[in-house]
Amino acid sequence: xxxxxxxxxxxGERFWPLSREKTPKQLLRIVGAKTMIEATVSRLSPLVPPSxxxxxxxxxxxxxxxxLLPEVPGEQIISEPVGRNTAPCIVLAAxxxxxxxxxxxxLVLPADHVISPASEFRNTLRSCAAVAEKxxxxxxxxxxxxxxxxxxGYIKRGIKPxxxxxxxFWQVERFIEKPDLARARRLVRSPRYTWNSGMxxxxxxxxxxxxxxxxxxxxxxxxxxxxxxxxxxxxxxREVYPRLPSVSVDYGLMEKARGVLVTxxxxxxxxxxxxxxxxxxxPAAPGPGGxxxxxxxxxxxxxxxxxxxxxxxxxLEGVRDLVVVATGDAVLVCPRGRSQExxxxxxxxxxxxxTDLL
Amino acid sequence: xxxxxxxxxxxGERFWPLSREKTPKQLLRIVGAKTMIEATVSRLSPLVPPSxxxxxxxxxxxxxxxxLLPEVPGEQIISEPVGRNTAPCIVLAAxxxxxxxxxxxxLVLPADHVISPASEFRNTLRSCAAVAEKxxxxxxxxxxxxxxxxxxGYIKRGIKPxxxxxxxFWQVERFIEKPDLARARRLVRSPRYTWNSGMxxxxxxxxxxxxxxxxxxxxxxxxxxxxxxxxxxxxxxREVYPRLPSVSVDYGLMEKARGVLVTxxxxxxxxxxxxxxxxxxxPAAPGPGGxxxxxxxxxxxxxxxxxxxxxxxxxLEGVRDLVVVATGDAVLVCPRGRSQExxxxxxxxxxxxxTDLL
Numbered sequence: 001x002x003x004x005x006x007x008x009x010x011x012g013e014r015f016w017p018l019s020r021e022k023t024p025k026q027l028l029r030i031v032g033a034k035t036m037i038e039a040t041v042s043r044l045s046p047l048v049p050p051s052x053x054x055x056x057x058x059x060x061x062x063x064x065x066x067x068l069l070p071e072v073p074g075e076q077i078i079s080e081p082v083g084r085n086t087a088p089c090i091v092l093a094a095x096x097x098x099x100x101x102x103x104x105x106x107l108v109l110p111a112d113h114v115i116s117p118a119s120e121f122r123n124t125l126r127s128c129a130a131v132a133e134k135x136x137x138x139x140x141x142x143x144x145x146x147x148x149x150x151x152x153g154y155i156k157r158g159i160k161p162x163x164x165x166x167x168x169f170w171q172v173e174r175f176i177e178k179p180d181l182a183r184a185r186r187l188v189r190s191p192r193y194t195w196n197s198g199m200x201x202x203x204x205x206x207x208x209x210x211x212x213x214x215x216x217x218x219x220x221x222x223x224x225x226x227x228x229x230x231x232x233x234x235x236x237x238r239e240v241y242p243r244l245p246s247v248s249v250d251y252g253l254m255e256k257a258r259g260v261l262v263t264x265x266x267x268x269x270x271x272x273x274x275x276x277x278x279x280x281x282x283p284a285a286p287g288p289g290g291x292x293x294x295x296x297x298x299x300x301x302x303x304x305x306x307x308x309x310x311x312x313x314x315x316l317e318g319v320r321d322l323v324v325v326a327t328g329d330a331v332l333v334c335p336r337g338r339s340q341e342x343x344x345x346x347x348x349x350x351x352x353x354x355t356d357l358l
Numbered sequence: 359x360x361x362x363x364x365x366x367x368x369x370g371e372r373f374w375p376l377s378r379e380k381t382p383k384q385l386l387r388i389v390g391a392k393t394m395i396e397a398t399v400s401r402l403s404p405l406v407p408p409s410x411x412x413x414x415x416x417x418x419x420x421x422x423x424x425x426l427l428p429e430v431p432g433e434q435i436i437s438e439p440v441g442r443n444t445a446p447c448i449v450l451a452a453x454x455x456x457x458x459x460x461x462x463x464x465l466v467l468p469a470d471h472v473i474s475p476a477s478e479f480r481n482t483l484r485s486c487a488a489v490a491e492k493x494x495x496x497x498x499x500x501x502x503x504x505x506x507x508x509x510x511g512y513i514k515r516g517i518k519p520x521x522x523x524x525x526x527f528w529q530v531e532r533f534i535e536k537p538d539l540a541r542a543r544r545l546v547r548s549p550r551y552t553w554n555s556g557m558x559x560x561x562x563x564x565x566x567x568x569x570x571x572x573x574x575x576x577x578x579x580x581x582x583x584x585x586x587x588x589x590x591x592x593x594x595x596r597e598v599y600p601r602l603p604s605v606s607v608d609y610g611l612m613e614k615a616r617g618v619l620v621t622x623x624x625x626x627x628x629x630x631x632x633x634x635x636x637x638x639x640x641p642a643a644p645g646p647g648g649x650x651x652x653x654x655x656x657x658x659x660x661x662x663x664x665x666x667x668x669x670x671x672x673x674l675e676g677v678r679d680l681v682v683v684a685t686g687d688a689v690l691v692c693p694r695g696r697s698q699e700x701x702x703x704x705x706x707x708x709x710x711x712x713t714d715l716l
Binding site for chain 1: 374375656658659667669670671672673674675676677680682684685686687688689690691692693696697699700702703706707710712715
């Protein structure tokens with residue numbers, strides 16, 4: 001059976017002041033009427049019903065996740081006691097699935113991406129699952145670059161597809177960490193490079209076998225999870241998890257594993273990594289100027305701005321290319337193109353001890 | 359005896375979103391801890407006690423004014439049923455004072471200016487009152503221009519003082535309406551031109567005599583106010599006031615009256631006509647960049663900004679020379695130097711029917 005693991009461990013800095021430590025991006029309604037994690041579950045459901053969906057999240061977010069997703073069984077919401085990047089989290093999820101279905105196929109999907117159409121997304125995953133089951137290989141999904149992005153890792157594929165047909169799969173030649181702009185520009189000239197979407201498909205058996213080889217400390221540390229009685233899992237994790245190395249599955253496993261396959265996404269994809277990236281998903285604001293907004297907005301001689309409000313009216317007069325975000329207790333103003341630097345504001349709040357705004 | 363009339367009829371557009379129709383600038387705490395009207399009364403009190411202070415205000419603001427100024431007798435808070443500019447308002451105030459003290463000297467002062475030191479302000483007024491009483495002339499106070507402002511009227515005075523001594527008084531040669539920039543630049547080159555402060559000193563008798571000549575329709579319309587029983591004043595005004603012409607005392611009387619005197623202000627003065635003008639009165643914001651703020655603020659690589667918040671944190675990242683104002687229900691963002699255009703936002707709100715934000 002296909003199980004899905006939704007990775008919902010985001011820290012909620014990039015969408016401050018809307019996102020906070022306890023309500024990171026995946027728990028927000030920033031695109032459409034649903035939270036991103038609800039949208040992710042809905043999108044999957046025709047392929048993987050909630051009874052086979054697992055959510056890996058930070059302990060302090062688990063109650064909110066459970067409240068949003070009552071259809072996902074409570075024991076499938078896995079709380080990480082501390083963040084240890086993606087490798088320990090995915091090993092843990094694989095072991096959790098192995099407890100109930102050792103022959104499962106496993107999809108690993110981020111909770112906070114914007115994807116459409118959902119049917120094409122599911123078709124891609126279905127094909128990946130079939131290939132993973134048939135070949136025993138690890139499969140990942142590459143996104144055709146829309147530009148020389150420096151915020152994503154890249155995947156270099158072989159020249160000829162290993163599997164042909166309506167959907168092609170290539171051997172992965174190399175995983176490339178986030179490049180600088182000059183390198184990104186070179187990469188996107190060749191069709192052999194795609195963005196690393198962070199979506200993976202494999203059988204639990206193949207993944208755990210590869211993890212035993214490349215992530216031995218993590219597998220060794222977490223192995224008892226597979227056989228412990230359910231009532232002891234929580235205390236086991238609280239004891240063991242903080243001691244695990246913090247490493248990404250990309251760096252710790254995918255770059256080292258042999259025979260990894262990649263296929264192209266036949267759906268549109270955006271990880272919406274910042275307020276700037278959100279602009280493309282917001283409706284046009286009333287009036288001229290090409291502003292985009294959600295929430296109450298009034299512009300006069302304002303152009304190219306992104307306005308997002310959970311309540312207060314945002315009134316922009318004579319400004320260009322700004323990001324303005326207003327919540328009940330905080331307002332952010334920064335130029336378009338610099339919204340990732342909101343991390344500096346969050347860092348400043350931490351330094352100033354303004355924990356109520358974090 | 360000296361009576362003072364404080365003109366508190368502002369409409370509250372220039373400091374939106376802080377100011378609203380029912381809480382215009384004079385009812386706000388934008389400079390210091392007191393509302394501007396409270397500061398005006400305090401500043402006057404050693405010269406004119408609250409028992410001789412009169413407030414002329416819009417009907418819908420009168421309750422708020424009364425609540426802020428319990429020391430001013432309720433019958434001395436004059437409610438204008440509708441706004442008719444300054445001439446009807448000052449004639450009305452003169453008649454109200456004449457009811458109780460026909461030989462009074464009368465100071466006419468705006469409610470929303472920033473003035474210091476208060477002692478020097480009172481000294482100036484005291485001298486003006488003495489001259490007005492001695493000569494029977496209308497007296498006004500000119501402000502030495504700090505630059506070629508186009509937002510004020512100008513007063514041209516004669517070459518030689520009419521009254522010399524520690525404080526000089528000149529004949530007014532001409533009142534000049536708000537000039538364009540080229541003309542303002544020429545005017546400020548000569549010491550004979552000062553800004554028109556909108557502050558006037560005269561005896562009630564001299565003013566009413568001049569008003570009979572230059573504002574006959576207004577005096578005729580309002581004359582019964584002087585002798586009506588107190589209980590009938592309200593209904594009289596509601597009937598008569600809306601029919602009066604809307605005209606300023608500058609245009610309707612001062613420009614036409616003979617023998618008007620002007621003296622220079624020996625105090626610092628600012629009418630704080632916009633968010634931009636407020637910057638000089640706000641404390642420096644924490645951190646580098648020369649930002650100024652009131653309320654919660656956090657800047658990172660922000661410079662030259664003015665931030666004013668009644669509650670929400672204003673976080674500015676990578677922006678220059680912006681005015682940002684945050685209240686519980688609205689946020690304004692505009693460039694420094696353009697804050698007067700907030701009127702366009704207010705107009706837009708009216709058009710959009712968002713009356714809760716007006």
